[in-house]
Amino acid sequence: MEALVAAVRATPSIRLMEGYVAEEVVTSGRFVAGIIARPDGGVSPRRIQFPARAVVMASGGIGSIFAVTTNPREARGGGCGMAARAGAVIADPEFVQFHPTAIDVGKDPAPLATEALRGEGCTLLNSAGERFMLQISPMGELAPRDIVARGIFREVQAGRGAFLDCRSAVGSHFKDEFPTVYGYCMAAGIDPEKDLIPVVPAAHYHMGGILTDADGRTTLDGLWACGEVTSTGAHGANRLASNSLLEAVVFAGRIAADIGGLLPAAKTNPWIDRSGERDAVEGVVDTEAMTKLRKLMSAHVGVIRNGEGLKQAIREIDVLESANRSTRFRNTLTTAKLIATAALKREESRGGHFRDDFPHEREEWHHRTYTTLAEANETVAEVTEREPA
Secondary structure: OHHHHHHHHOOOOOOOOOOOEEEEEEEEOOEEEEEEEEOHHHOOOOOEEEEOOOEEEOOOOOHHHOOOEOOOOOOOOHHHHHHHHOOOOEEOOOOEEEEEEEEOOOOOOOOEOOOHHHHOOOEEEOOOOOOHHHHOOOOHHHOOHHHHHHHHHHHHHOOOOOEEEOOOOOHHHHHHHOHHHHHHHHHOOOOOOOOOEEEEEEEEEEOOEEEOOOOOEOOOEOEEEOHHHEEOOOOOOOOOOOHHHHHHHHHHHHHHHHHHHHOOOOOOOOOEEOOOOOOOOOOOOOOHHHHHHHHHHHHHOOOOEOHHHHHHHHHHHHHHHHHOOOHHHHHHHHHHHHHHHHHHHOOOOEOOEOEOOEOOOOHHHOOOOEEOHHHHHHHHHHHHOOOOO
16 A cells, blocks of 8 residues: 555656545436545535546445444445446445454454464354354354354354454464554453453455446446445455455556546546535544444344345435435445345345345355346335335
């Protein structure tokens, strides 16, 4: 990241607009015509339209839609929501990966206890001292992320809690071999050489997002996208650790080449002041509505889902939308709605999507899903028994 930032700052042709938060994709007919952004980290009442013939969405993930996440506070699904509201097709939004071992010390975002610890032989125990993962999978603690996350989630939901025991496997070498995790633990008053580390699953990565082709083109002319905001198909229903960085690098390069070959000579257009429009201001500090949404998503659209819980989430998201006056929060609510409605439709369990009322894979669902905001609103109307928006 430091190398990328340095390269951007050293490139004369890049005008870096720091402190702005994008809130809307502007369209003209079937073409994307720019974005509307708010300065001062999104807390200013001013709104400015930046005209553009090409827009690249690289806004990151959705983790902070959930109550416990490893993602930064800004990762609230804004890019996915903006694109969907502009009419873009969204692919596989139901597939969300939860990291099984976030350190449960009340931090937001939650620090991670790396999976390498389990690779070193550290075990998972509940408050009764039982190695519960051995009852779930013959691979025990080395089972795939989604299986371990569900095992931990069930122990936490049952009130037994889950703890990572590193005392024997790592012990006195902890500080030298895992200094980052050691620092997180010590800062919370936990000595991992002697104490159990409380852990909980945390929203970690979104495999779904804006549908793109191999050149990063979305279904909207003039809009490209790369990184976690997209669903390129590279990850499928789950994700292997670290390949998301490779995906971002590859697609960023392909997008740059594609745009360079399509657009005519550079042209600068004046900004447009959109401050006169009535719109609520929302920063990164959680509002009461945002706090409610995060708890709702974790409870019903999180690690373990079912039809009734998903319907309840959809109804409550609809209520939050009715009361909302913030464009920025509308983007977040849109993404939450896309995830919940797609999860309700997929009546099976696969990868990062698990439903305890449909706990097995089903061959008829062995395919990707594609949806639009209009289609998600139709599902909301069915669940709430009212006319579509």
